[in-house]
Amino acid sequence: MTSYLEQLSRNKVLLIALAGGDPFLHPDIEKIIRKIVDLKMLPLLACNPSKEFELKIPLLKELKIKTVQFSLDSPFDVDHDRSRGKGSFEATLAMIQRISKENIKSNLSVCVTRGNIEQMEAMVFLADRIGVFKLKLVFWESDGLAEDWSVSEVQKLALAGRISNLRATTRPVAEWVALPDYDLIKAVRMRYSMPELVVSADGNVTSSDFSKMICRIDEPLIARRFADYVEVKKISFLQKIIDESIFRLSRKVNFYDTDLEHKAAAAVLSHGNAYHIFLERNLPPIVRELNILHEIGHIETRTLSKISTQTDHDYLAAERAANGWLIDRLADYLDPAGIALANCLEDSEFTAKMAKAIRAKFYIF
DSSP: OHHHHHHHHHTTOOEEEEOSSOGGGSTTHHHHHHHHHHTTOEEEEBOOSOHHHHHTHHHHHHTTOOEEEEEOSOSSHHHHHHHHOTTHHHHHHHHHHHHHTTTOEEEEEEEEOTTTGGGHHHHHHHHHHTTOSEEEEEEOOOOSSSOOOOOOHHHHHHHHHHHHTOOOSSSOHHHHEEOTTEETTTTEEOSOOOOOOEEOTTSEEESSTTSOEEEETTSSOHHHHHHHHHHHHHHHHHHHHHHHHHHHSSSEEEEEEEOOSSSSSEEEEEETTEEEEEEETTOOHHHHHHHHHHHHHHHHTTOGGGTTOSOHHHHHHHHHHHHHHHHHHTGGGBOGGGGGGGGOOSHHHHHHHHHHHBOOSTTTO
């Protein structure tokens, strides 16, 4: 485990989440936590109100770990204890109060399902009352095996709206309640988020608790393997967008990899009953797919006839139109800086920057 942590530290990992089960049942938990702290990484400890955890409170104080995390399934003891065991609800609340006296803050994580989503306003009020530092509401994701408890996008947005409108808490909810992928100030879904990296107890590395395995923790260069995995998923995502865009066109689209004589990386022509997109050979895969979408943008914005014109004004207008179409097409999957790329006029510059701007996690799954 020590070598794995050192590898993660070398690859600029800043936070290590230790979960379970109960991580404090692991015989080497003290050694693991000490190593994480020694490597200047932050341990995120998912705790249960167990005797094993209580015995490690002096260790947390020694290492100056200021915050730990607990979980609740419901703001009501009957509902929570139904899944976690009788007395679990009160034990969790008591432990939160216990460690607050040691100047250790508690975060609270809640898995939101169709069974408890209507209780989340009550959960916010409970967390506020018992002094929770941060409350994180995470939507349940189906693994395709167990019963599906997921909620619809309409329900998610409705919940974000209800929570953002709460006014009776001692702190503004947007300052301490987190609903990943949703903005609790505007009550809207955020346009992008970073993919995650999860290492399970058996050593499998995935992009979430429910996705396919990327590699094993004991394989070298985890960061490189994860980057390669994300690259493949980005390409697959862009190919899907291309297929959807072509489907909407009334004519066939042909592709040719060739040596272009001008400095642009791609060009599109209309001939017969088809469109013909020419691409510079050996383009990086993501850049190639983005160039295809850029040329489809010329088709959609009816600027094909202006591509080869000698008038600078027409050329600039045509490029901005195609760039704008592509950005609109990918708007939900770009980081904010990607929106400014509409003014990049060189195909190679535009698509290279776009490749870096796509930072959504929607293409991961």
